[in-house]
Amino acid sequence: MRRFQAGATLALLFVVLGVVAFPFYWMVLSSVTPREALFQPPYKFIRLDFSLGNYRELLFATEFARYFINSLIAAVGAIVLNVVAATLAGYGLTRFAFAGKKPFAFGTLFSYMFPPMLMAIPLYILFSALKMRNTYTGLILAHMAISLPLNIWLMWQYFQIVPQSLEEAAWVSGASRLRALRQVCLPSARPGILSVAIFSFALSWNDFTFAFILQTDRRMFTLPVGLASFVEQTGVHWGMVMAAAVLVSVPTFLLVFFLQRYLLTGLRATG
Amino acid sequence: MNPRAERRVWVLGTTGPALVFLVVVAYLPIAYAVALSFFKKTAFNPAMKWTGLDNYRFILEEPELWNAFGRSVVFTVGSVGLQLALGLVAALLLNRAFRGLNLVRSLFVLPYLLPSVVVALVFQWLLSPEYGVINQVLIQTGLVARPINFFGGLGTAMWAVIGMAGWQYGSFATLLILARLQAINPKLYEAAAVSGAGPLRAFWDVTLPALRTTLLVIALLRGIWMFNKFDSIWLVTHGGPLKHTETLPLYAYRLAFEEFDFGLAAAACSVMFVVLLGGAVIYFKLFDPTREIEVGR
Numbered sequence: 001m002r003r004f005q006a007g008a009t010l011a012l013l014f015v016v017l018g019v020v021a022f023p024f025y026w027m028v029l030s031s032v033t034p035r036e037a038l039f040q041p042p043y044k045f046i047r048l049d050f051s052l053g054n055y056r057e058l059l060f061a062t063e064f065a066r067y068f069i070n071s072l073i074a075a076v077g078a079i080v081l082n083v084v085a086a087t088l089a090g091y092g093l094t095r096f097a098f099a100g101k102k103p104f105a106f107g108t109l110f111s112y113m114f115p116p117m118l119m120a121i122p123l124y125i126l127f128s129a130l131k132m133r134n135t136y137t138g139l140i141l142a143h144m145a146i147s148l149p150l151n152i153w154l155m156w157q158y159f160q161i162v163p164q165s166l167e168e169a170a171w172v173s174g175a176s177r178l179r180a181l182r183q184v185c186l187p188s189a190r191p192g193i194l195s196v197a198i199f200s201f202a203l204s205w206n207d208f209t210f211a212f213i214l215q216t217d218r219r220m221f222t223l224p225v226g227l228a229s230f231v232e233q234t235g236v237h238w239g240m241v242m243a244a245a246v247l248v249s250v251p252t253f254l255l256v257f258f259l260q261r262y263l264l265t266g267l268r269a270t271g
Numbered sequence: 272m273n274p275r276a277e278r279r280v281w282v283l284g285t286t287g288p289a290l291v292f293l294v295v296v297a298y299l300p301i302a303y304a305v306a307l308s309f310f311k312k313t314a315f316n317p318a319m320k321w322t323g324l325d326n327y328r329f330i331l332e333e334p335e336l337w338n339a340f341g342r343s344v345v346f347t348v349g350s351v352g353l354q355l356a357l358g359l360v361a362a363l364l365l366n367r368a369f370r371g372l373n374l375v376r377s378l379f380v381l382p383y384l385l386p387s388v389v390v391a392l393v394f395q396w397l398l399s400p401e402y403g404v405i406n407q408v409l410i411q412t413g414l415v416a417r418p419i420n421f422f423g424g425l426g427t428a429m430w431a432v433i434g435m436a437g438w439q440y441g442s443f444a445t446l447l448i449l450a451r452l453q454a455i456n457p458k459l460y461e462a463a464a465v466s467g468a469g470p471l472r473a474f475w476d477v478t479l480p481a482l483r484t485t486l487l488v489i490a491l492l493r494g495i496w497m498f499n500k501f502d503s504i505w506l507v508t509h510g511g512p513l514k515h516t517e518t519l520p521l522y523a524y525r526l527a528f529e530e531f532d533f534g535l536a537a538a539a540c541s542v543m544f545v546v547l548l549g550g551a552v553i554y555f556k557l558f559d560p561t562r563e564i565e566v567g568r
Binding site for chain 2: 016085089142213248
């Protein structure tokens, strides 16, 4: 009976792992399967006739490169603004006593729950009036709306564990506050800043809703919007679509495997 | 500069940018949407005209809003329930020391961090009626006679969307539950065993009470997000077939960008906002996450 139980548990574990892993496996396998083979089911689950034809087609026959650049510009913009705003806020909120911190904390956490659609419709109207649709600035600002609340929160918590005694020691030896901030405080806050950068990147890179609503000009599409447009046509080239899905997921894979320890700090709650 | 003035400059200089951004990009649009819901404004006639509660009267009297609301509830309850169930089963299975646990954990973070568009495309491909591998397996094993149109069938679309969301976010629940499981004091299980409790009894008396808060937090936060989820659903069904997966955010989208009535869309957004506010109040009341920071300094 015990043995049977252990066997059943193990079998169940493999089923769960299979359910989680199979979509990844199928995505990667399809991306390297030649187009003709994908139009001729039934498929084999293991195949060795790999081809990079889908990737070649994706990179040279579609606008993938342009979408990639757009996504990258938006993500870099979001990282820079988030890091600056969240780091400064984290420092100020932990180093000075002033009224209104509690409402600020509530306001930050509440805005973290705002769904993209709720902000995207009014932003569409406002940005139309301001001629900011289909611009990088507009998209970066929209992406700030989803990432800044979490990032302020992360840095607020992080600066609480950066000891103030280090800065105080720097002041005693004659450094100004600014200099102590730059040379003592910021270096010790580096892991927190890195998490902020990662989350800003991930939320911007993954965003579909804002880019879909605000960037209506094909030349301003980001990767998620561009990818979605690949399946709007009839006769979808699934091998190429899967190749695109693999390439868009690469940053996610890299993050998970190299930076897991930073991720866990902020994993608590992303949209 | 005297020290007080200098301090003020520092406080404003450090917290100002974040505050301005938050207000401008997050709060201002929502306030604008709420204001807009009292006006008539369409894409063809951009001039705003005050109409009071007309927009609300219109959408609240229409069955469409309530249908969408109901679908949001079904999608939320279904997908959050599935996430919790999958998360609990997977976490209990993984809660043991074995080689490769770290690798497995990495695998479980992946679905959650993937862009929604990737998940949507992969599931469309897996579940495609013509070329989908799932249908192939179902037919080959004789479970079904004809391929199932998962995302396109009236009876299946909502379930398929719920299943997809369960896959993507269930892994997240797994990680949180696993972390909590590993923090349970093993002595509690020993005590339960000594007092004669079997594994089921121990699960009921030790494991579940320890997980209560974690499960509640996941249910609440994920519930808030799932209720307002747009991208995953839109990408696989566009709200179809015949609006069978049109939840509230998709309804608001349709009003704004297919019927071009921004006033009505804003009213729908305000309804979403009220629901969100309710969820947030419950969350803050129950857990007060602001305890995590010191505000008294």
